[in-house]
Amino acid sequence: MRRTLALLISGSIVALGVTTLMLTGTLSDAIRPVDYTLRTVRDTGAINAVTAILFDYRALDTLGEATVIFAASSVLAFLAPRSSASMLSVRLSMLILYGIAFLLPFIMVFGFGTIVFGHVSPGGGFTGGVMLSSSVVIFAVVYSVGGQQSYVLPILVKKYVENAAMFVFVSLGFIGLFSGGAYLANALTGIPLGEPGSLLSGGLIPLLNIATGFKVGMGLALIIISLFAE
Amino acid sequence: MLAPTILTGAIVLTGCAFYGLITHRHMIRLVICLNILDSAVLLVIVLLGYEPDAAAPIVRQADLQYVLGLPHALSLTAIVISACTTALMLGYAVRVHRLRGTVYVDRLTRWRG
Numbered sequence: 001m002r003r004t005l006a007l008l009i010s011g012s013i014v015a016l017g018v019t020t021l022m023l024t025g026t027l028s029d030a031i032r033p034v035d036y037t038l039r040t041v042r043d044t045g046a047i048n049a050v051t052a053i054l055f056d057y058r059a060l061d062t063l064g065e066a067t068v069i070f071a072a073s074s075v076l077a078f079l080a081p082r083s084s085a086s087m088l089s090v091r092l093s094m095l096i097l098y099g100i101a102f103l104l105p106f107i108m109v110f111g112f113g114t115i116v117f118g119h120v121s122p123g124g125g126f127t128g129g130v131m132l133s134s135s136v137v138i139f140a141v142v143y144s145v146g147g148q149q150s151y152v153l154p155i156l157v158k159k160y161v162e163n164a165a166m167f168v169f170v171s172l173g174f175i176g177l178f179s180g181g182a183y184l185a186n187a188l189t190g191i192p193l194g195e196p197g198s199l200l201s202g203g204l205i206p207l208l209n210i211a212t213g214f215k216v217g218m219g220l221a222l223i224i225i226s227l228f229a230e
Numbered sequence: 231m232l233a234p235t236i237l238t239g240a241i242v243l244t245g246c247a248f249y250g251l252i253t254h255r256h257m258i259r260l261v262i263c264l265n266i267l268d269s270a271v272l273l274v275i276v277l278l279g280y281e282p283d284a285a286a287p288i289v290r291q292a293d294l295q296y297v298l299g300l301p302h303a304l305s306l307t308a309i310v311i312s313a314c315t316t317a318l319m320l321g322y323a324v325r326v327h328r329l330r331g332t333v334y335v336d337r338l339t340r341w342r343g
Contacts, residue, residue, distance in 0.1 A: 002252065002253055003253055005252065006249045006252035007249065009248055009249075010244075010245035010246065010248040010249040010252070011245065013241070013244055013245045013248055014241055014242055014244070014245035017237075017238075017241030017244065017245075018238060018241060021234060021237050021238065021241070036298065036299070036300075037296040037298075037299060038289060038292060040289075040299065041289045047288055047289045047290065048287070049287035049288070049289065049299030050287055050302045050303050050306070053299055053303040054303045054306065054307075058303065061307060062307075065307050065311065068310065068311055068314050069310065069314055072315075072318055075318060075321070076317055076318065076321045079318075079321040079322065079324070079325050121288065122286065124306075126306055126310060196289075197290070216310075220313070223314075223317045224317075227317065227320055227324065
């Protein structure tokens with residue numbers, strides 16, 4: 001009964017969507033990107049338009065996004081207390097232990113590189129932060145087997161790093177406020193934008209990237225570790 | 231030709247997600263269905279800025295055609311939010327399993343105690 005109802009509802013959704021699509025044509029006919037992308041380079045000095053939008057035009061949105069991760073990690077640390085990692089009682093082979101030991105530095109360097117070069121190449125604070133958190137999680141999963149919790153980076157360190165990165169992000173926003181512009185303003189504050197394409201360019205964007213990277217990395221690591229160390 | 235195909239895919243994914251949301255009662259499967267719904271929405275958002283034969287929005291030459299960067303930034307926001315809500319839902323499922331001993335939604339309606 002329920003399956004028939006579900007088939008009916010989802011089938012009608014698909015049918016409605018496909019007919020609307022056939023009647024209206026594609027979406028991309030309606031939208032023409034003008035020289036928007038070139039304008040972001042002039043305005044912000046960062047050649048990666050996505051990072052320029054995230055950390056300059058919509059930096060306040062990004063602050064809200066960082067707050068969401070912050071709230072989620074706090075709530076999860078409260079909701080799922082970390083007593084003992086009973087899930088991780090599997091013996092891993094020597095191959096995994098040494099293979100991960102070989103791979104982890106590369107993962108971390110790639111994560112840091114993605115964060116630091118976020119405004120001149122694909123990537124940014126969020127992507128690199130996820131890589132950092134994945135390295136922390138792999139480390140915890142592989143080397144805390146059998147309840148050896150001492151190998152894992154302590155939870156408090158992660159919490160302190162996350163809070164410090166959040167504080168840095170918020171206080172970087174006040175630079176714009178004190179120099180007469182808006183909160184989290186970049187080019188209006190008189191910060192030299194640098195030559196587009198070089199590492200030291202984009203004004204506040206690299207600093208915000210680094211803060212967001214640490215924040216996202218430690219926040220996601222906290223979330224995942226609170227979930228599996230249950 | 232690519233855009234209508236991807237849009238159809240997104241619509242089919244939406245249908246699959248709704249089918250799963252209606253038929254399943256297991257909390258983690260419901261979370262997976264919500265994630266599928268998220269992916270469908272993300273496909274549509276990214277497609278909004280799609281342009282045939284345009285480069286990724288990293289400006290190395292001025293005379294090239296680039297795709298619109300704004301949908302990418304918005305989809306990044308949506309990915310982060312969906313990851314956080316997924317984590318919260320999973321944490322809630324863990325909590326419910328510890329308190330009630332089950333993660334099936336329809337078995338949670340009975341009072342206990």
